[in-house]
Every structure is written in structure tokens, then in C-alpha cells.
Amino acid sequence: MDGEKTGLKKVIIIILFIALLVVTFLIIKPFISAILIAAVLAYMLHPLHKRLSRWIKNRNLSAALITFIFIAVLATIFWLIAQITIKEAFNLYLSIQKLDIFTGLNSLLSKLFINAPEISRQITIALQQTVSQAINGFMIQAGQVITNAPTLFLQIFVAFFVTFYFLRDGEKIVKFVKEMLPFDEEVSQKFLKRSDDIANATIYGQIVVGLIQGATAGIGFYIFGAPSPLFFSVLAIFLSVLPFIGPSIVWVPVSLIMMLSGNFANGLYLFLFGMIVVSWIDNVVKPFIVGRRANINPIIALIGMLGGLALIGPIGLVAGPLILEYLLMLLQFHKKGKIAI
Known part of the structure; x- marks a missing residue:
């Protein structure tokens, strides 16, 4: 009888625990x-x-100070860039309609002994439509951000509020996670170490190097007189964090448009700058920043980042590869007999 009561209590506790997990997930889901x-x-x-904690012993104060400084710097940069970028995007949308690519393209084809005005006209229309659609999509996204401003500000507030607590109690949280992992000490230690390596490679290797690449492309836009340089710089920075895509999807068409619209020399210089300087940053800066701590398979990085982006938004660029690497890590531990699945 006592055994039945004990078994019933365990079932009730398990059901209660699962119910609390489900309700908790629904609460934090937004x-x-x-x-x-x-x-x-x-x-x-x-x-x-x-x-900073070496100088300021109060963990509340040091965490709050770091969070506040980061918010202030980020907000200032975002506000300045957003104002200029939206204005440039609108002006670029208007000017692209008047851009005479046809004459430049026809002249270039003539130099190549190809007399094909119809080909020039079709290519011109295709280029104008592609650029216009890209700019129009950017403007739509900007409008949606403004429309969803209240929800966005709430998400930002929660993110920075939680950041403060993660900074303050980070060591306690890591210790708690380590204790909760259903592995022995050796596997738990390797799991956390690999997690740190993957996070380091994803954040600093993929994102930071991508930002450097995009910013370098932006410098090229300014130096060689590209139209709406800030708009294309922001676009290049955003696309640079995606593996296999990078800023080339921006600087290549911009340089071609410059060459075809009468600015051949600067367009060619921009193209060479992208090929020589921007494209090689990944091979020079990335090993310097990441070192040899973790090498993420490019396929895992691509699928993880794009899938994560589609599933949970921009943060999926980091979370996606991390989750896929966790799965591979567990399978490797299972293969080595460290854990049973």
C-alpha cells in the first residue's frame, strides 16, 4: 500500500513538473x-x-554600468545610421529610375564589337528592376519596424534587462547549468568547453569578421564615389554575416552599375578593391580573431544561420549553428560511449 502511494506521488510530481514546464514555456515564449x-x-x-569588476567590486554597479554604456553607444549609432540610411534609400529609389545605364552598356558592347541595342535595353531594365526591388524591400522592412515599434521596444527592454542579470550572475548560471546536465563531470566539462568554443567561433568568427568585411566594403563605397554609400554600406554589413553570401552580393552589382553608367574607372577600382581587400579579410582577420578554438563546418554554419534566421529572427544567426553543433556533439559523445541515448 505504501509502495502504491509512493508511486502515485512520483507520478503526480512528474505531471506537475511537466505542467509547470509547459506553462513556463508559454509565459516566456514571446x-x-x-x-x-x-x-x-x-x-x-x-x-x-x-x-571592470576588478575596479568596481559591486557586481550590481559594474553590470549596470556596462549595460548602460552599451545601450547608449548602440542607440546613438543606430539613430544616426537609421536617419541617413532611410533618406539615402528613398533618394536612391528615385534616382535609379533616371539612371542611364543603357547608354553606358551599349557603349561597352560596341567596344567589344557587339552591336546589340536590344540586349543592352533588356539588361538595363533587369538591373533597374533588381535594384529597385531591393530598395523597395528595404523600405517596406523599415516601415514594418516603425509600425511594430511598441512591441520592438518591449523586446529591447527585456533583452537589456536580462543582459544585466546575465552579466551579474553569469558564473552562478554556468555553475547551475553544469550541475543540471545529465552527464558525468568529464562530459559536462567538455560540453561547456565546446559550447564556449562554438559561441566564440560563431559570434567573433562569423559575425564580427562579417561586420569588418561589410564596413571595409563601405569604406570602398565612399572612396570610389558609389551612389548612396551609407545605404549600401549598411546592406553590405548585414549580408556579410551570412556564410557563402557576404558583401560581394552588394559591391559587385554596385561596381557594375557604376561602370555602366559612365563612371567606368571608379567602378573598376571598386570591383578590384572588393576582390583584393574585402574578399581576403575572411582569410586574414578570421584566424586572428578566432584562432584555432573551433572550426565550424561551413555547411552547418550556413544551414544553421539561415534556418535560425527564418525560425527565430536575427538571433538565429548565432543560435542556429549552436543548436546544430549541440546535436552533433551529443551524437559524438554517444558514439564514444560517454552517454547513452
């Missing part, structure tokens, strides 16, 4: 992206917080 963003920000800001 803020999962914000929490993941907070985790990434806390990871990136942790080295600064650790240094």
Missing part, C-alpha cells in the same frame, strides 16, 4: 528571442565586465 539576444550580448560583454 520573449525567447530577447532572452537569446541577452545571452549573446552577455557573452560578448563578459570580458569587459570581468575587467
